[in-house]
Amino acid sequence: MFESSSSGIGSGRTGPRVHPKPGSSDAAVRIWRLAEFLEGAGAQAALGPKRLACDLLVIVSGGRAVPEVDCDSADLAAGDVLWVRAGQVLRWVSIDALEGEVVLFSPHLVAPGTGRVIGGSTGQVLWHCGDVTAAEIAVGVQLLWYLAADISLSRAARTTALAHTLCALLVTVTTGSAAAPPPAGSPSRRTYAAFLTELDARFESLHSVQDYAGLLGYSVKTLDRIVRLHSGRTAKALIDERIILEAKRLLVHSDLSISSIGRRLGHSEPGNFSRFFTRAVSVSPTEFRSGHRITDAA
Known part of the structure; x- marks a missing residue:
């Protein structure tokens, strides 16, 4: 379900680095059902520490889990969104019937304007969504699914559409969810x-x-x-x-x-x-x- 490489962090043998997997759909943004993603990774690969070479967004609709990001753990449950950035080390301490979606994407897809809006959240990895925000996130996720499967679009058009949708989704998560720091442009x-x-x-x-x-x-x-x-x-x-x-x-x-x-x-x-x-x-x-x-x- 994902590719591994040991070439990304210097000399010495390292664990797997997760990359967006090229395929028939756009390789810059990949979306899976969470259960299928974890099943495809295999139990040991899913639980073992990985240093990400792409960004990973986990939108949880059911179940529970304890992810550890850069050695700090957190509880993950329905309504939560986990955003692990490229370069961070992710390990799943436990996973219990986790449901939802996983989005893998290249960091360069986050437009500079979006980066300025969500810049205050760069140290944060977990958001707790209220009902309204969760509904808005669900719309964004469904649009990602639709665009990823739309074979009528050219590759360039699909990448552009996916990037814009992804940016809108990230802004919704980081500015509309509990504990998200307010944007500041001073x-x-x-x-x-x-x-x-x-x-x-x-x-x-x-x-x-x-x-x-x-x-x-x-x-x-x-x-x-x-x-x-x-x-x-x-x-x-x-x-x-x-x-x-x-x-x-x-x-x-x-x-x-x-x-x-x-x-x-x-x-x-x-x-x-x-x-x-x-x-x-x-x-x-x-x-x-x-x-x-x-x-x-x-």
């Missing part, structure tokens, strides 16, 4: 969003606030003030958190040595990386890895 908000974009692209090589302030054309003091305003944390704290997040992903999903992970994230000395990780997570990298791996018998 200049400082745009600067904060630009900082997060640069951080996500460059965290392996740039580790100081001064680096990002220079990229964005601000003083260190001004950038830190903007980041504090929108996150309640310092810019340096967000930089360190992003590095720790990547370390967690690599510890869980890859077989890279701890020293290799440290070097990849800017720590030439293994001891320095171990202290940095332990100070942030309260357990050593070795303990974290052993506590979040699943065995072949799982």
